[in-house]
Amino acid sequence: MSACIAELCESLLMALLRVLLPARGRHRATSPQLTCREERLQRRRRRELWLAVQGIDVGPRRIHGVELPA
Numbered sequence: 001m002s003a004c005i006a007e008l009c010e011s012l013l014m015a016l017l018r019v020l021l022p023a024r025g026r027h028r029a030t031s032p033q034l035t036c037r038e039e040r041l042q043r044r045r046r047r048e049l050w051l052a053v054q055g056i057d058v059g060p061r062r063i064h065g066v067e068l069p070a
Helices: 002-020 036-053
Strands: none
C-alpha cells in the first residue's frame, strides 16, 4: 500500500515538473505510462543488471520455462 502511495506521489511530482519545466529540443522526454506491476518488474530487472555488473548473480531462476539450479 505504501509503495503505491509513493508511486502516486512520484507520478504527481513528475507531472508537475513536466508542466513547470518542459523539455526542449527534438528529443523530448515522453515515456509511456507503466502500471504499478510493470514498473516493479522493470525496477527488478534494472536491479538484477546492476548487481550482475558488480559480479553478483541473483537471477533469473527460470529461463524459457525451465527451472535453473540455484
